[in-house]
Amino acid sequence: MAVVDESALEENFLGELIRPGDANYDRARSISNAMFDRRPAFIARCTGVADVIEAVRFARDADLAVAVRSGGHSVAGYGVCDDGIVIDLSPMRGVRVDPGTRTARAQAGLTWGQFDRETQAFGLATTGGRVTTTGIAGLTLGSGSGWLESKFGLVADNLLSVDIVTADGQVLTASEDENPELFWGLRGGGGNFGIATSFDYRLHQLGPIVVGLDTGFRFKVAGIDRTNNASWFYAGPGTSEERAMKQALHKGDASDLNVYSTTAGPYLGWAYFPSTYKTKPWIDGLVIDWASMLHTSTAYVGRYDLGKTGTHESGHWFGLYHVFQGGCNHWGDYVDDTPPQLIATRGCPEGQDSCSEPSLDSIHNYMDYSYDSCYNQFTAGQAAREDVPFAVELRDGGPGVMVRRGSA
Numbered sequence: 001m002a003v004v005d006e007s008a009l010e011e012n013f014l015g016e017l018i019r020p021g022d023a024n025y026d027r028a029r030s031i032s033n034a035m036f037d038r039r040p041a042f043i044a045r046c047t048g049v050a051d052v053i054e055a056v057r058f059a060r061d062a063d064l065a066v067a068v069r070s071g072g073h074s075v076a077g078y079g080v081c082d083d084g085i086v087i088d089l090s091p092m093r094g095v096r097v098d099p100g101t102r103t104a105r106a107q108a109g110l111t112w113g114q115f116d117r118e119t120q121a122f123g124l125a126t127t128g129g130r131v132t133t134t135g136i137a138g139l140t141l142g143s144g145s146g147w148l149e150s151k152f153g154l155v156a157d158n159l160l161s162v163d164i165v166t167a168d169g170q171v172l173t174a175s176e177d178e179n180p181e182l183f184w185g186l187r188g189g190g191g192n193f194g195i196a197t198s199f200d201y202r203l204h205q206l207g208p209i210v211v212g213l214d215t216g217f218r219f220k221v222a223g224i225d226r227t228n229n230a231s232w233f234y235a236g237p238g239t240s241e242e243r244a245m246k247q248a249l250h251k252g253d254a255s256d257l258n259v260y261s262t263t264a265g266p267y268l269g270w271a272y273f274p275s276t277y278k279t280k281p282w283i284d285g286l287v288i289d290w291a292s293m294l295h296t297s298t299a300y301v302g303r304y305d306l307g308k309t310g311t312h313e314s315g316h317w318f319g320l321y322h323v324f325q326g327g328c329n330h331w332g333d334y335v336d337d338t339p340p341q342l343i344a345t346r347g348c349p350e351g352q353d354s355c356s357e358p359s360l361d362s363i364h365n366y367m368d369y370s371y372d373s374c375y376n377q378f379t380a381g382q383a384a385r386e387d388v389p390f391a392v393e394l395r396d397g398g399p400g401v402m403v404r405r406g407s408a
């Protein structure tokens with residue numbers, strides 16, 4: 001291994017310099033892909049932009065190979081090198097969320113878990129890595145794909161600007177307005193243009209539940225029947241054809257969910273509340289428009305084509321009302337943690353607020369009428385209410401109620 005005298009760097013470097021033989025050397029040179037067992041001359045753990053500049057200048061003057069490391073998740077092992085210097089930004093974990101402009105400035109050493117924790121404190125989020133321990137830096141510079149991309153686009157689509165230290169030690173900002181060509185390159189070109197020290201991201205209102213509460217309910221497919229009957233296929237709710245279809249096909253008892261895939265008459269789907277079961281057990285279950293399921297048809301493309309009508313209707317089957325039930329009346333949908341809401345949502349209008357209560361409308365809730373891509377949650381209150389039908393056998397007794405999801 002080459003011997004490097006890093007004393008010239010030490011003078012102006014605030015962070016930690018870790019050398020072979022130091023107790024934490026092996027730990028500091030390890031990356032997530034343990035296939036790479038590389039031994040750098042030293043590791044410069046930067047505390048800020050000035051440290052990064054110093055490290056870059058030193059490496060250039062000493063003609064040293066450089067590896068840049070943030071989250072350490074490079075599968076190809078690019079976050080560590082043999083004999084050169086690892087410029088390690090992982091100690092740089094500052095983040096400032098501005099809820100007013102819905103933006104966040106985050107230093108390059110953050111991981112997505114740390115970033116999400118801060119943005120979620122404000123009920124905000126943006127597309128980030130699927131795994132919490134991946135670094136924001138490498139992932140963003142590679143354009144970044146994540147759980148929220150179908151809703152908010154790639155990470156790079158939400159990137160507003162990047163501060164970067166170039167190979168000659170300059171600090172530049174790249175954005176649509178400043179150094180736009182560099183900005184273009186940074187949104188997918190990886191770590192080839194310099195060392196990114198911080199990123200500005202656009203945020204979106206989402207949460208505190210991001211991927212939805214686990215209600216604890218699970219369904220297991222017990223069987224699938226295929227039936228060829230045109231009048232049943234076109235039947236609407238409350239018709240003699242619906243009756244005939246269900247009397248012929250319904251299976252199981254109150255705890256079995258029967259799902260009928262038809263044209264759902266003029267609706268996207270309909271379901272019966274648990275209370276219907278006692279008088280008409282055969283009518284129980286839900287009917288959904290076959291065209292509302294993923295990859296079946298273009299009829300509802302971009303609106304109701306992700307199969308979430310089924311989730312919405314199953315909410316009714318468990319006993320949930322629409323979140324806009326009761327309008328601004330404080331009883332609302334009889335669930336405490338869904339705010340009163342006057343109108344059924346169309347599309348996905350972020351920030352919709354139809355009542356004077358402090359909270360915004362529940363446009364992401366499965367029990368609204370939003371577009372499928374907008375849905376991502378049931379609340380804890382709904383999960384508790386969903387429990388009621390089974391806990392006290394509410395699926396017995398009470399007048400029959402049918403609820404529909406319209407596609408207007």
Ligand SMILES: Cc1cc2nc3c(=O)[nH]c(=O)nc-3n(C[C@H](O)[C@H](O)[C@H](O)COP(=O)(O)OP(=O)(O)OC[C@H]3O[C@@H](n4cnc5c(N)ncnc54)[C@H](O)[C@@H]3O)c2cc1C
Pocket residue numbers: 031032067068069070071072073074075078079089108128129130131133134135136137138139140141142143144145146190191192194195196197
């Ligand atoms: C478990 C796992 C899960 C993943 N999940 C996803 C996912 O959901 N979505 C997705 O899009 N990708 C995912 N990836 C791929 C991941 O985005 C890339 O490997 C990414 O480069 C890792 O970034 P990092 O900062 O963690 O890694 P590092 O190893 O620190 O860096 C990765 C690359 O970026 C360079 N680099 C690091 N920091 C900087 C910086 N500040 N400035 C300039 N260059 C820098 C490094 O030199 C290296 O070439 C995953 C990878 C793993 C191992």
